[in-house]
Amino acid sequence: MNACDVGRERVHAHFDETPDAAASDDLRLHLQACPGCRELFDDLAVLRDTLRARPRPELPAHDLEAVWERTVRRPGARWFDGRKRAAAAAVLVTGVSLSTLWLLRGPSAPPGPTAAEMARAEAQADLVLSYTARALSATRKAATRDVVGAKVSPAVRGNMPRDMRRP
Amino acid sequence: MRTARFLLAAAVVLAALPAAAEGSAPSYPGYVDGAVFRALVDENDEVTEVNLDETMLKALGNSKSDDEDETPAKELFANLKAVHAVIGKVKGPASSAMTLVHQTDQRLVASGWRRITRIKDETTSLSVLTHVTNEQIDGLVALIFDAEDKEIVFVNLAGQIDLNKLGAIGDRYNIPGLEHVPGAH
Numbered sequence: 001m002n003a004c005d006v007g008r009e010r011v012h013a014h015f016d017e018t019p020d021a022a023a024s025d026d027l028r029l030h031l032q033a034c035p036g037c038r039e040l041f042d043d044l045a046v047l048r049d050t051l052r053a054r055p056r057p058e059l060p061a062h063d064l065e066a067v068w069e070r071t072v073r074r075p076g077a078r079w080f081d082g083r084k085r086a087a088a089a090a091v092l093v094t095g096v097s098l099s100t101l102w103l104l105r106g107p108s109a110p111p112g113p114t115a116a117e118m119a120r121a122e123a124q125a126d127l128v129l130s131y132t133a134r135a136l137s138a139t140r141k142a143a144t145r146d147v148v149g150a151k152v153s154p155a156v157r158g159n160m161p162r163d164m165r166r167p
Numbered sequence: 168m169r170t171a172r173f174l175l176a177a178a179v180v181l182a183a184l185p186a187a188a189e190g191s192a193p194s195y196p197g198y199v200d201g202a203v204f205r206a207l208v209d210e211n212d213e214v215t216e217v218n219l220d221e222t223m224l225k226a227l228g229n230s231k232s233d234d235e236d237e238t239p240a241k242e243l244f245a246n247l248k249a250v251h252a253v254i255g256k257v258k259g260p261a262s263s264a265m266t267l268v269h270q271t272d273q274r275l276v277a278s279g280w281r282r283i284t285r286i287k288d289e290t291t292s293l294s295v296l297t298h299v300t301n302e303q304i305d306g307l308v309a310l311i312f313d314a315e316d317k318e319i320v321f322v323n324l325a326g327q328i329d330l331n332k333l334g335a336i337g338d339r340y341n342i343p344g345l346e347h348v349p350g351a352h
Contacts, residue, residue, distance in 0.1 A: 113222070117223070118223075118226060118230060121223045122227060122230075124215075124219060125250060126240075127215065128217055128322050128324070129333075129336055131254070131311065131320050135311060136295060138284070139286075142284055142286050
């Protein structure tokens with residue numbers, strides 16, 4: 001980057017950042033030594049003054065209305081905003097409820113049966129299983145006696161234990 | 168309108184949450200309510216009522232033991248969802264209890280239960296029924312009534328039941344031959 005490029009950057013920075021202030025000492029020294037940058041400086045000053053001198057007409061009401069219609073009030077924008085708000089509300093309410101439910105259920109969850117409860121349950125389960133086993137045993141005896149002994153073969157019946165033979 | 172629908176849906180979800188939190192009565196396929204037998208037994212005499220839920224059965228199934236004979240029983244418990252039993256003496260005439268046992272047996276068969284056996288003579292009635300879903304036994308009911316001493320036994324196991332394991336349990340109760348029970352592989 002040569003010295004003139006640096007000078008042009010300073011000229012642009014001056015009009016971008018402090019357009020109404022006087023040029024700094026460094027910039028004034030450069031403008032005195034560089035005709036190109038001085039010409040740029042003068043052109044930008046004329047452009048600034050010309051733009052500021054132009055009248056500023058008000059935006060017609062119907063044009064303003066058209067802008068509103070195409071941006072904020074358009075159907076897509078309304079649908080998006082309404083749906084988004086409702087969905088966010090539903091998600092928020094459900095999330096809070098689930099969190100509350102989790103908090104309520106968490107501490108109240110039973111820590112597990114005690115040793116006494118386990119012993120009692122084991123005895124009860126033992127009792128139930130013994131009755132179930134006896135019922136199944138009766139099932140097996142009945143099946144052997146009535147199905148095998150009576151219907152299949154007298155030879156098989158002859159080999160049956162005495163207590164399973166039909167009277 | 169759309170917002171109202173969203174709020175309505177959220178309200179429905181919220182209304183359903185308390186019900187989910189409270190839990191509900193057992194609704195397993197192999198579950199049979201034994202309330203009718205509880206009402207039948209004489210409360211003034213010895214009554215045994217067993218209600219073991221899935222949590223307790225899992226705990227029994229996972230409990231440690233050095234006795235290898237208990238292993239089949241533990242494996243059986245671990246797969247059960249509920250065990251209910253009522254054992255006691257009936258307070259009314261024996262014939263009424265015999266009729267109730269018979270009706271219960273008939274009702275279960277009518278609702279799809281498979282009867283493994285039904286043995287009945289002048290004084291004794293015994294029924295064993297299983298509930299099967301997709302070729303897997305998920306319920307067992309044993310109904311035993313002895314008219315002489317008026318003792319009634321109602322047993323219901325709900326959950327995955329392996330009859331082979333029940334056969335192995337026979338040794339524990341000195342009941343040989345259970346491995347040959349019809350239905351066991």
